[in-house]
Amino acid sequence: MAEALKRVGYIYILNKLLIVFLVYLARDVLSPLLPASVDHYHHNVLLDSLVHWDAGWFLRIAGQGYDFDSAPFFPMFPFLIRLLTVLTNDGVVAGFLISNISLFIACWFLYLIVREDHDEHTAMTTVFIMLFFPTAIFLSSIYSESPFLAFILGTFYFARKKNWIFAIALGICATLTRNLGVVVFFSLLYYQYKDNGYKIDIRKSLPLLLIPASILIFMALLWKFTGDPLAFANSLNREYWGFRHFKYPGAGQLLNLSVFYMNSNFYSLFESGMAFLFLFLVIRAFKYVEDKALLIFLVLGFLIPFSSVVDNKPLGMPRYIIVLFPGYIALARMLYKNNIVVVYSIISVFVFSVISVLFVAGRWIS
Numbered sequence: 001m002a003e004a005l006k007r008v009g010y011i012y013i014l015n016k017l018l019i020v021f022l023v024y025l026a027r028d029v030l031s032p033l034l035p036a037s038v039d040h041y042h043h044n045v046l047l048d049s050l051v052h053w054d055a056g057w058f059l060r061i062a063g064q065g066y067d068f069d070s071a072p073f074f075p076m077f078p079f080l081i082r083l084l085t086v087l088t089n090d091g092v093v094a095g096f097l098i099s100n101i102s103l104f105i106a107c108w109f110l111y112l113i114v115r116e117d118h119d120e121h122t123a124m125t126t127v128f129i130m131l132f133f134p135t136a137i138f139l140s141s142i143y144s145e146s147p148f149l150a151f152i153l154g155t156f157y158f159a160r161k162k163n164w165i166f167a168i169a170l171g172i173c174a175t176l177t178r179n180l181g182v183v184v185f186f187s188l189l190y191y192q193y194k195d196n197g198y199k200i201d202i203r204k205s206l207p208l209l210l211i212p213a214s215i216l217i218f219m220a221l222l223w224k225f226t227g228d229p230l231a232f233a234n235s236l237n238r239e240y241w242g243f244r245h246f247k248y249p250g251a252g253q254l255l256n257l258s259v260f261y262m263n264s265n266f267y268s269l270f271e272s273g274m275a276f277l278f279l280f281l282v283i284r285a286f287k288y289v290e291d292k293a294l295l296i297f298l299v300l301g302f303l304i305p306f307s308s309v310v311d312n313k314p315l316g317m318p319r320y321i322i323v324l325f326p327g328y329i330a331l332a333r334m335l336y337k338n339n340i341v342v343v344y345s346i347i348s349v350f351v352f353s354v355i356s357v358l359f360v361a362g363r364w365i366s
Contacts, residue, residue, distance in 0.1 A: 004115075007124060008108050011131060012103070015140075016100070019050075020046065026360035036362055038362065050141045052141070057073050059078075059092065059142065061073060062079075062081035066225035067225065067226060068228070069240060071231035071235040072235055075176055092142070102147040102149065103140065106150040110123075114126045122333060125336070125341060126329050129328040129348070130328050132352045134318070134348070134351045134355050137356040138366065147177050148181065148323055152174045155170040155174055158170065164207065168207055171184045171188065182211065184297060185208055185209075186296050186297075218232065243311045245308070246307050248307060250306060252306070253317070256269075256315070257272050272317075274317055285326055289329055297326060298327060320366075
């Protein structure tokens with residue numbers, strides 16, 4: 001256990017040191033060429049440089065509670081920020097502490113899960129891929145992806161150990177952090193189905209229903225603040241959030257490509273490129289990821305945002321896919337099979353650095 005913490009700690013610290021350097025690069029060196037747009041949430045230049053867009057929504061909910069506009073954001077992360085702010089007396093500091101501690105915990109669980117199935121090198125490479133994924137800068141900002149990853153990876157870790165109390169508790173936390181958390185119900189159901197000789201034991205499976213049922217807590221909260229228990233869905237389907245709705249898989253990305261063709265919007269090309277590259281990774285995961293419960297989470301977790309359409313705003317796929325950790329396992333195994341780990345690592349760090357600088361400068365990247 002101590003060795004795992006040390007190995008994960010080295011690469012985690014390297015990631016944080018690079019981010020600090022990139023903030024300096026963006027704010028001091030490149031500022032004449034790439035002037036930074038900041039929201040002035042904090043007096044510290046490092047913290048203020050990493051607070052953009054949805055981070056403001058989480059801080060607003062933590063400080064003021066919900067309204068109809070903020071209803072799409074699930075409550076666990078704002079609740080944790082509000083709780084820790086009692087100690088820090090600073091919501092921004094609390095948010096960064098929660099995100100970055102959660103990210104370390106997620107790296108540790110990911111390392112343990114992959115090492116159990118494969119080997120040391122694959123486990124470390126998988127952690128590296130997650131930390132230096134092109135849009136992984138969101139994992140270090142005040143976004144819910146890091147807490148979600150910590151909860152969801154903990155859920156899988158304890159489910160594999162057949163510690164169902166911890167697995168269900170963390171599954172509930174994941175569901176209250178992001179809507180994709182409900183998908184883990186099907187993964188845990190598969191674990192029980194497999195352990196029971198490929199038969200469903202209704203009595204044993206009933207406690208798993210607490211995971212999807214936990215959404216009722218959020219609905220009750222929204223009912224209190226907005227008068228609409230379904231505000232998390234109804235709020236999205238209006239002009240403010242771009243009339244977000246479900247269609248067939250890939251519909252949003254095909255729309256993005258048409259926007260690029262008609263309007264030369266390069267972000268649309270970037271988003272669709274990331275989405276379709278990750279789709280390729282999802283398909284290849286059927287060869288490289290043996291744990292079917294992980295595949296269930298990967299496929300369903302990808303199809304939900306991949307089947308979403310937003311009429312007048314970017315969809316955000318480059319950020320949504322970063323929580324789909326089984327894809328990192330598949331990629332790590334593909335890299336080793338084709339002997340291109342070093343090549344990928346160099347390219348990945350370079351792209352991560354460019355996108356992080358754009359993020360610090362306030363450019364839209366997801």
